[in-house]
Amino acid sequence: MADIPGGGTIGAAGQWWRPSSFANPSNFMRLSERVLPWLIGLTAIFFAVGLTMAFRAPPDYQQGETVRIMYVHVPAAWLSMACYTLIAISSAGLLIWRHPLADVAAKAAAPIGAVFTLLALLTGSLWGKPMWGAYWVWDARLTSVLILFFLYLGLIALREAIDEPGRAGRAAAILSLIGAVNIPIVKFSVNWWNTLHQPASVLRAGGSTIDSSLLIPLLVMALAFTFLFAVLHLKAMRADILRRRADAMIAAHVRGEAGSSTLAVGALPHV
Amino acid sequence: MFDLGPHAGFIWLSYGAAAIAIAGLILWVWLDERAQRKRIETLERRGLRRRSAS
Numbered sequence: 001m002a003d004i005p006g007g008g009t010i011g012a013a014g015q016w017w018r019p020s021s022f023a024n025p026s027n028f029m030r031l032s033e034r035v036l037p038w039l040i041g042l043t044a045i046f047f048a049v050g051l052t053m054a055f056r057a058p059p060d061y062q063q064g065e066t067v068r069i070m071y072v073h074v075p076a077a078w079l080s081m082a083c084y085t086l087i088a089i090s091s092a093g094l095l096i097w098r099h100p101l102a103d104v105a106a107k108a109a110a111p112i113g114a115v116f117t118l119l120a121l122l123t124g125s126l127w128g129k130p131m132w133g134a135y136w137v138w139d140a141r142l143t144s145v146l147i148l149f150f151l152y153l154g155l156i157a158l159r160e161a162i163d164e165p166g167r168a169g170r171a172a173a174i175l176s177l178i179g180a181v182n183i184p185i186v187k188f189s190v191n192w193w194n195t196l197h198q199p200a201s202v203l204r205a206g207g208s209t210i211d212s213s214l215l216i217p218l219l220v221m222a223l224a225f226t227f228l229f230a231v232l233h234l235k236a237m238r239a240d241i242l243r244r245r246a247d248a249m250i251a252a253h254v255r256g257e258a259g260s261s262t263l264a265v266g267a268l269p270h271v
Numbered sequence: 272m273f274d275l276g277p278h279a280g281f282i283w284l285s286y287g288a289a290a291i292a293i294a295g296l297i298l299w300v301w302l303d304e305r306a307q308r309k310r311i312e313t314l315e316r317r318g319l320r321r322r323s324a325s
Contacts, residue, residue: 055273065276069285076289112296119292123285130278228293235300242307249311249319 023100025241032234039231046224053217060214069127071217075225077120080148081183083113088180091173103169106176107159108236114152121145132196140189141197148186151179
């Protein structure tokens with residue numbers, strides 16, 4: 001795995017935008033600090049507009065008012081797949097190119113993806129009861145999303161089960177790439193099998209089948225969720241980089257490489 | 272605007288779950304970053320240095 005002890009060398013000021021220097025954790029910390037206030041602002045604005053539109057949109061001719069659950073359910077479901085795709089790409093980045101931030105990105109995304117997947121399952125269930133008459137059915141879409149949720153839990157548990165961070169990162173990367181086969185299954189399950197879950201109605205060949213009065217609030221909420229994910233992911237990545245720095249400081253101290261401190265290892269803070 | 276019909280409970284539960292999930296995630300990432308920052312400060316106060324800072 002790409003170990004990130006202290007951030008390595010820092011490029012000259014103003015060179016952070018080069019792809020090679022962006023891979024540097026210190027540059028990432030500096031860039032993310034600049035970007036985060038803007039992303040937080042965009043998230044707040046899009047949620048304010050999206051929620052207003054979601055509750056002002058007309059009821060659906062079939063679903064009635066229950067269609068409002070879709071403004072939370074659909075963005076959460078999209079993010080559940082997008083987040084796993086990001087983890088799979090990051091894992092490839094770690095295993096193939098040993099990109100220094102790839103492991104941080106994959107590790108930070110897993111808990112966020114798990115929460116969004118759980119939210120998609122929960123809101124789908126709350127929509128299903130009044131619309132289908134059941135909270136849950138074992139159809140291909142619902143089952144594959146449940147498997148996706150278990151994959152997220154598996155990734156988190158695998159990292160926790162292996163003490164050495166390098167091995168944990170590689171093992172999680174391999175598992176995430178194997179699990180990536182589930183993403184097209186989730187996406188195309190409604191086309192491949194006869195499911196109770198409706199087929200794609202926004203991202204489909206031939207264009208959306210949703211009326212613009214319902215589609216626009218949905219897209220605004222999807223953007224709000226996407227900006228939120230970006231904020232959460234950047235913050236979680238920053239926290240993990242700091243955690244690795246602190247771990248590296250302790251490791252260096254134990255090896256006697258850093259400073260002349262006579263501090264006992266047992267007194268050092270571990271989080 | 273807020274007369275959500277006979278299934279209002281399902282709608283409010285969905286939005287409530289989303290609010291709790293999002294608030295939980297925000298709290299987690301903010302507290303985690305703050306905890307790690309404090310941890311590094313504590314280490315530095317006790318004389319440990321980052322390799323790149325030495």
